[in-house]
Amino acid sequence: MQITDAEILVVDDTPANLKVVTETLASAGYRVAIATSGERALKQLQNRVPALILLDIQMPGINGFETCKKIKENPELYRIPIIFLTARSDTDSTLKGFELGAVDYISKPFKEPELLARVKIHLQLQQMTQTLEQQVSERTQALSSALTELQRYQLQLIQHEKMSALGNLVAGIGHEINNPLGFVDGNILVLKEYFDDFLTYLRLYEQTYPPSNEVLSSKRRELDIDYLLTDIDTIFESMTKGCDLIRDVSKSIRIFSRTDTAAKLTSNLHEGLDSTLHILKYRLKAKDSRPAIQVIRDYSELPDIKCFPGQLNQAFMNILANAIDMFEEVAENTDYATLETNPQSIIVRTRLVQHQETESVEITITDNGKGISEDVCSQIFERNFTTKSVGKGTGLGLAIAHQVIVEKHGGSLNVQSELDQGTTFQIYLPTMD
Ligand SMILES: Nc1ncnc2c1ncn2[C@@H]1O[C@H](COP(=O)(O)OP(=O)(O)OP(=O)(O)O)[C@@H](O)[C@H]1O
Ligand SMILES: [Mg+2]
Known part of the structure; x- marks a missing residue:
């Protein structure tokens, strides 16, 4: 928006005043909309939003102060700068105008250059504020997407850290389990072979020298050697099964933690x-x-x-x-x-x-x-x-x-x-x- 293209709403119940203000503004290149009462101004504002409002204070119906208050209460309109046009230049009413949110006041009768200068400066201020707000909102958006991105990375990092900590731990466990498992597992077979050899020898011995000696045969009964010989196979089997289970766990651990x-x-x-x-x-x-x-x-x-x-x-x-x-x-x-x-x-x-x-x-x-x-x-x-x-x-x-x-x-x-x-x-x- 070029400042001189801006539309200015002039609210005044006196046709003569409206005419002077309108002509002054139009001659400086502004577009002008007029309203002859506070009510009309509020109605017009529902359809068109001007860049600035020049508002008379004393009007029949709702006066300028009330009109101003209503505008400032409306979230769609409260940003429009309002300048009071007033014949009452006493401190009380100007103060009241500022309290209600007006940005300036101009006393009537006004001098043309003063009116134009004030309008121009407030339009400029308004434009700067808008630019700043826009920038702030853009920056906020940029920051918030940076934050989201950062949180995403944080999650990845945590996950990565969790995984690698777990991965290392588990890889360590896998290693620690596998080595001793190797001794046990490998030796079970050897032990079984030795034992079978020993058994063959024992049988041969007993065939050659049937146990006539009472001490030997009572010891044999006491130790329940016959049962022991049948149970030994089951024991070997369950030991091998145990090793298989340990190997399964260790494999699962390795598959699970695949780094x-x-x-x-x-x-x-x-x-x-x-x-x-x-x-x-x-x-x-x-x-x-x-x-x-x-x-x-x-x-x-x-x-x-x-x-x-x-x-x-x-x-x-x-x-x-x-x-x-x-x-x-x-x-x-x-x-x-x-x-x-x-x-x-x-x-x-x-x-x-x-x-x-x-x-x-x-x-x-x-x-x-x-x-x-x-x-x-x-x-x-x-x-x-x-x-x-x-x-x-x-x-x-x-x-x-x-x-x-x-x-x-x-x-x-x-x-x-x-x-x-x-x-x-x-x-x-x-x-x-
Ligand atoms: N199967 C489920 N039944 C009922 N509630 C569930 C189930 N799965 C997830 N939830 C709900 O979803 C929430 C979020 O789960 P999430 O795994 O993200 O976090 P958490 O289990 O609370 O913590 P963390 O997994 O980080 O230790 C849980 O707190 C729980 O309330
Ligand atoms: Mg969980």
């Missing part, structure tokens, strides 16, 4: 889900307060997909851990027998589907727990949102899961829940990246 590389890896999502469930096994087991949480796997055939497996496992872990947290909380207020008849369960289901016209893997994690209210549901993916007490939850679990699935994998993560029925988290991951 992610910069590039995506082609991997099997079921392996990731299984290793995550394996790691959570100890939390699913029966306790004094509740029977075991049942896990039902409903997997279908899936292609391997290119992904950051460690990060996805972290996302699965965060979702599954929430369900377990919730079950634990429910168990505190429910008796054991009730939980036995209605077991707490988590169903992990995978399907290959078309999602938003893209071939995707759908993973749903459904619990039959207490559900989430709509109000909470709308906030669960926000950073720091938690309903858990201090120390129990940081409110980052789902924000991290969301970031991993949506931003890192171009997928989507939704939640559906019904109070007292349960909750389903739906994950979609495109099969092509």
